[in-house]
Amino acid sequence: MTGSTQKATAPNTHGRSVSFGEAFRVWLRVAALSFGGPAGQIAVMHRILVDEKKWISESRFLHALNYCMLLPGPEAQQLATYIGWLLHRTAGGLVAGTLFVLPGFISILILSVLYAGYQELAFVQAIFFGVKAAVLAVVVEAVLRIGKRVLKNSYMYAIAAAAFIGIFFLDAPFPLIVIGAALIGFLGERFDPDKFVVIKEREAKGNSEEPAVDSMLADGRADHTRPTLGRAVRVAGVWLSLWFAPLIVIAAVLGPDDVFTRIGLFFSKLAVVTFGGAYAVLAYMAQEAVQNYGWLAPGEMLDGLGMAETTPGPLIQVVQFVAFMGAFREATGLDPFTAGMLASVLATWVTFTPCFLWIFLGAPYVEQLRGNQSLSAALSAITAAVVGVVLNLAVWFSLHVVFAEVAVFRAYGLRLQIPAIETIDIASLVLAAGALIAMLRFHAGMIPVLGVSAALGVAWRMLA
Template identity: 60%
Template sequence: MQDSRSASPEDQPYHGVSYGEAFRIWLRVAALSFGGPAGQIAVMHRILVEEKRWISESRFLHALNYCMLLPGPEAQQLATYVGWLMHRTLGGLMAGGLFILPGIIAIMGLSWIYALYGKVGFVAALFFGLKAAVLAIVLEAVVRIGRRALKNPVLVGIAAAAFVAIFFFDAPFPLIILVAGLIGYLGARANLPEFQVGGHGSQSEAEADNLLGEHLPDHARPNTRRSLRIAAVCLALWLVPVVALLLLLGDGNVFTQIAIFFSKMAMVTFGGAYAALVYVAQQAVDTYGWLQPGEMLDGLGMAETTPGPLIMVLQFVGFMAAFRDAGALHPLLAGTLGGLLATWVTFAPCFLWIFLGAPYIEVLRGNRSLSDALKAITAAVVGVILNLAIWFGIHTIFRDVHPVEWGILNFDAPVWGSVNFWALLLSAAAIIAMFRLHVGMLPTLAATSAAGIVLYAAGLIT
């Protein structure tokens, strides 16, 4: 490694990693960011903690727990956090921006293909197969994140309660998060052993052996003037386009609806990508009618097969919404603009949350009450992901559902006579492949997609 004393502070920060080297590493992280948030976090951990030793295990998990608490995609925000920690605001923009760039390009290309040929038999059959694998992938995410987060019966109970609250009673996710965090905080304050799940002891030698060390750089210290300046710039970049569309086009225009809907989504969908998809799927399908439940699963399959955050499926939703309500524009141009608009208003706030909040989170490292509150929140997120898995499973395996509303109960129940045998068979095969045979995500997606095409060619699905 180059001696940092021979370089200017701008080119060579105190940890010795230049902007050029950081760009190459973040580009590598972006290129390998398949598999949803669980896989992406695992890739970042392997590269940043184990291979490059830029950041310690405890600091990485501290940042991750904060990002799990935020609205939006936790993996992209984690990349932004570490990039900011190492190279200030420019580093955060570089890490967070590169993390989503491959997905933007890939999802846009697939959206064009889907819009032009999605109803063609073999393309529809391919996406029929994708849905089965997506269900297995989401279930695997529940298991993988659950193993990491649910360290004792109390945290398991929090996850179970969160699932029941959101699935059966349609409880607001912010309320679930607030209650879980309060339970974790009070448990730590009461010094209950059930909440002391590790991470409070002294650092191991391996954790201490990293370039950042335990150093708190100047830009990571809270500064009111700097915070206000960052907030003003980020809010302007996020909200000025939204207000301009509202004033120029009115609230009935599809572009205005996309801008307002996804801006609202960026503020209220806590718990990362899977939790956001619960909100988006229900609103985009049931409230706006932009697409059908099956099409939402098609978009999710696209996001699972491409690099970048799983929440890139929102670009597909924005694309299809504008494509089908193009007005005077060419449908493909309208769809492209709608997809990019959805992406902009979804990810612009993510940088705000990190640049504004991360300095305060950094100075709270080692605070046991905060740490345990974050762990309880992570447990609640597991229950929300399980809710998503069941919601997608119902809409994948059954052709029809009916709403159940009885007092405070409010959920969708499958119509048992509408089961799709081939969807059930492919979903079961994908689950066995991934859970029992340990087949990777991409081979499973490829196999179920090929199976869908074979079934179509044989006349077994239409």
């Protein structure tokens, strides 16, 4: 946490300074508009920061984005933290990153309380009946979107297929799939770089005027961007302490088997394996939270994803809903709602504290990562594996949305999920198909699709 005591003002070539107060108001605006997943959130930041405010050039914006895509965690939130850090050092990064998360945290906390308290009401069930179908369509669309971006050749298809088989049939751990894909990409680049370096650094458009950040860096006035060993040690010490100190205290006071200890450790582990975006880690989270921990049912996982899709902020914020429901049902000695709220804070803390660590520790070294083919190949392979992982998520959700009963059989090291055909829900299938057609054929936005699906779900359930 270096340099935050210096004057928080970034020079601007337009004859004024970007004050901390002005930046605060802009980050509030970015946070309020951060709907639509990472693609929409990044587009909002680009429009405001590059085109409208001209605080950062297209080239540097894309370089920062490329770096954030190499990191575990939500790239849009990390990009906001990175640019905030460039403008106003550690304080700027903290404000930008925290504000990006805050609206979604408050929204999902309120929705979690209402969900836990009124889940049994027919009207609430009807709303989430429609939302589930739309979320299924959103996940299928994500498979197609990510696949179009990275599945450029037979190598990438093979990696995606292997990832799907590994996680769907072999129950392979998600971290193992990420590590394996990264190694394949890293080694494959040495044999066939043209095929393995699929995600390449994007070319930036020219910019006739020099924005604030670029001017500051060009003039050598951004001393906080210069990497030093002392600074790296201090940053690592501070943020690792902030990350793990609460976990150590909770484990010491409550014991290793308490639900709060398990929530803290589980979501800390998620924070370091969330390569490839939220949809990838959702498959792992759903598998663990539903099947291993029993914190919530498959349908409830879809409800939580629907909350995250319709509120501002990173999609990975669904972690707080999962934690809320887990503590709501398992915590002892506390009011269930109080336990759920505390678990929401804990899950959010251990999910996003590492994001600040990655940026504040690694951002000064970002220039050294530009054009690194080995890293690009590793990221390409990971993203290809993510296609298979998200496909697994889509199939898993499909089975539990369309069928009321799904049996799991294990034999010869394989895991098979067989739906009971007689429990098919035709209404859910029709709603999901309609939502998917609306998104793919008519390019309808995610929020309108979710809203219409919720309304149709209410109409169907109330009239049926």
